[in-house]
Amino acid sequence: MSEPDDVILGIDLGTTNSLIAWADDRGPRIVRGEGTDGVLPSVIGFEPGDGRIVVGAEARAHAVERPETTVFSVKRLMGRGLADVAEEVPWLPYRLVQRRSDDHHRDIAAVEVHGRVYTPPELSAMILRELKQQAEEQLGRPVRRAVITTPAYFDDAQRQATRDAGRIAGLDVVRIVNEPTAAALAYGLDLAERACIAVYDLGGGTFDVSILQLRDRVFEVLSTRGNTHLGGDDFDRELIKLLQDEIRQQHGQHIHFPPSTQQAFRRFAEAAKIRLSTDAQATVEIDLGGGRLYQRTITREEFEDRIEPWVQETVVCCCRALADAELEPKDLDQVILVGGSTRVPLVRRRVEQLFGRAPYTALNPEEVVALGAAVQASILAGTRRDLLLLDVTPLSLGIETMGGAVSKLILRNTTIPCESDEMFTTFVDGQTNVKIHVVQGERELAADCRSLGQFELRGVPAMPAGMAKIKVTFLIDANGILDVSAIEQRSGTEASIQIIPAHGLTPEEVDRMELASYEHAREDMLAHRLVDLRNQVEFDTTKTEQMLAKVGSHIDAGQRDSIVRAMQQLRTLAAQTHDPERLHQELDAFGKLTVRLAELAVAQTLKEQPE
Numbered sequence: 001m002s003e004p005d006d007v008i009l010g011i012d013l014g015t016t017n018s019l020i021a022w023a024d025d026r027g028p029r030i031v032r033g034e035g036t037d038g039v040l041p042s043v044i045g046f047e048p049g050d051g052r053i054v055v056g057a058e059a060r061a062h063a064v065e066r067p068e069t070t071v072f073s074v075k076r077l078m079g080r081g082l083a084d085v086a087e088e089v090p091w092l093p094y095r096l097v098q099r100r101s102d103d104h105h106r107d108i109a110a111v112e113v114h115g116r117v118y119t120p121p122e123l124s125a126m127i128l129r130e131l132k133q134q135a136e137e138q139l140g141r142p143v144r145r146a147v148i149t150t151p152a153y154f155d156d157a158q159r160q161a162t163r164d165a166g167r168i169a170g171l172d173v174v175r176i177v178n179e180p181t182a183a184a185l186a187y188g189l190d191l192a193e194r195a196c197i198a199v200y201d202l203g204g205g206t207f208d209v210s211i212l213q214l215r216d217r218v219f220e221v222l223s224t225r226g227n228t229h230l231g232g233d234d235f236d237r238e239l240i241k242l243l244q245d246e247i248r249q250q251h252g253q254h255i256h257f258p259p260s261t262q263q264a265f266r267r268f269a270e271a272a273k274i275r276l277s278t279d280a281q282a283t284v285e286i287d288l289g290g291g292r293l294y295q296r297t298i299t300r301e302e303f304e305d306r307i308e309p310w311v312q313e314t315v316v317c318c319c320r321a322l323a324d325a326e327l328e329p330k331d332l333d334q335v336i337l338v339g340g341s342t343r344v345p346l347v348r349r350r351v352e353q354l355f356g357r358a359p360y361t362a363l364n365p366e367e368v369v370a371l372g373a374a375v376q377a378s379i380l381a382g383t384r385r386d387l388l389l390l391d392v393t394p395l396s397l398g399i400e401t402m403g404g405a406v407s408k409l410i411l412r413n414t415t416i417p418c419e420s421d422e423m424f425t426t427f428v429d430g431q432t433n434v435k436i437h438v439v440q441g442e443r444e445l446a447a448d449c450r451s452l453g454q455f456e457l458r459g460v461p462a463m464p465a466g467m468a469k470i471k472v473t474f475l476i477d478a479n480g481i482l483d484v485s486a487i488e489q490r491s492g493t494e495a496s497i498q499i500i501p502a503h504g505l506t507p508e509e510v511d512r513m514e515l516a517s518y519e520h521a522r523e524d525m526l527a528h529r530l531v532d533l534r535n536q537v538e539f540d541t542t543k544t545e546q547m548l549a550k551v552g553s554h555i556d557a558g559q560r561d562s563i564v565r566a567m568q569q570l571r572t573l574a575a576q577t578h579d580p581e582r583l584h585q586e587l588d589a590f591g592k593l594t595v596r597l598a599e600l601a602v603a604q605t606l607k608e609q610p611e
Helices: 057-061 121-140 158-168 180-188 233-253 257-278 300-324 345-355 368-381 507-513 525-554 557-577 581-595 596-606
Strands: 010-011 017-024 029-030 045-048 054-057 095-100 107-111 114-116 145-149 170-177 194-202 207-215 218-227 283-287 292-299 334-340 386-392 397-401 405-409 418-424 434-440 450-457 470-475 482-488 492-500
Touching: 010 121, 010 180, 010 207, 010 368, 017 121, 017 368, 029 145, 045 057, 045 121, 054 057, 054 121, 054 418, 057 292, 114 121, 121 145, 121 345, 145 158, 145 180, 158 170, 170 218, 170 283, 170 368, 180 194, 180 207, 180 218, 180 292, 180 334, 180 368, 194 300, 194 345, 194 470, 207 300, 218 300, 233 257, 233 334, 233 507, 257 283, 292 300, 334 368, 386 434, 397 470, 405 470, 434 482, 434 507, 434 557, 450 482, 492 507, 525 557, 525 581, 525 596
Parallel strands: 010 145, 145 170, 194 334, 218 386
Antiparallel strands: 010 017, 017 029, 045 054, 095 107, 107 114, 194 207, 207 218, 283 292, 397 405, 397 434, 418 470, 434 450, 470 482, 482 492
8 A cells, every 4th residue: 555545444333332444465454553452432422621522432431420421322323313212212321302404394313412412423423533543543644535334224314424424534435335244255355265154243233134145256245134223232221121120129119310320330231241241140239329239140041031032133134134035044154243242142042043053253243344344445445356245225215106106116135236217107187297206115105115305307398197208217326325317208307316314414404514414214123024924924825715725625614714714814914903923923823723724735736746
């Protein structure tokens, strides 16, 4: 790297910790400061008095004494409105406020400190600036460009916010890379020429799983699933709830936990979680004041019982990612663990049970994403030319059509960069303007998907309905940023948009503050699960109808009537319920009810096979 501009760094901007790495022809490595391991806690502290801002270990060290001016877990707030983070408020000692956008139609969750309001992208920029400075001190040269990783299930708005935060930190973000994909890149230097890999990435605040195919040094992402609101923070909170509930039982329900105590609980819970990763038990002592001392020994078994639902949710995501890739666990060559929360023994056991193999952990799970980002940076800088990365878009993209339906132009798990177009027309005689409403999601109605933005194609020549030919084109670049254009082919009239999300800062705010972060929440795993279950209900009941027509006469009338009633009830429930757990239970019960019918249908099919 002879010229300063040749330096492109890889950055893992994490919920709990962040790291920065670089690579040359000798490979990637973490940038480590004097006497440090290179890990920068993703914590921002606002000093009293002079208002000095500190980032990292120093900020974390004063978290208990300055709880209301120490900000952490910012990544969990990215792209969310205040209503979306209501469940976070009881766990955060600092103050969350609603910030209205200039058009007064949208709000974003922001943090208020010393009377000033900071958006999550602004706070993220402070962490990035610290990483940039750390790298410049160690490398002895300016740093202007970086590859930054994000969770695979970050939406367009969150990716754009990440790029804008980088700009505020003085960085040109040349590529956004999915975290699981970055991890595979880091390991790819040691893998065989051909391999099928699952990357299980469980960090402090987010979870992703990606299935990748490596062929002749080309990485192709086959599928990705995840939850941007599931991670080690949730494990900590299970312990906090345990401690606080017991203290209230012993000392009265009226007992109040001020912000400083809340921070102390968080520190104790995190320490106990880490201890339980290696020891069978951990002891917690808390001075409640007034001569009251709370002491508790927490066993690993107790801890695992409480976090089991969270871990199970990751298993469900893994199963769906495998199904999306049309693979089974036995088809995989490697399973890679990423993220500090994968050190929890229960997590490792569940991963091994699901995939039928011990996970591959040759690299530090907390460093592997930054290392992979550095590998991607070296590819872009031309240092490495023997690897190619093909990533995917995590959710389907389309536009709203007549009647509120969705026409999907780019399907979930499509390899990016990509482009797709489709022809549309008008529905009203003499229509001269056409609204293009861009949505993202897997449901069939626009009301059930996420609105990304909208624009109007104006000046369409007046003509009878159905005569106009409007070509809509979706283009996703290598960073996952979406551009949409529309052109009326008879007249050449055209319009376009780079998606501005439904929550976030307006362009005016971006120009004024140099922080353009248009953000909105997208991760609605509940809705996705309902979609999957409803599809399964439709599949199972249709198959059952076919089996009844084929071999229904071979079972007694009472059993046949029971199956028909259960089928009708299941379809009704699927159409009406918003409770996936209940629907899952009923679907499972229906499966058990039809086991005999399925056996007869299989036997009949085999009998019909030619000799």
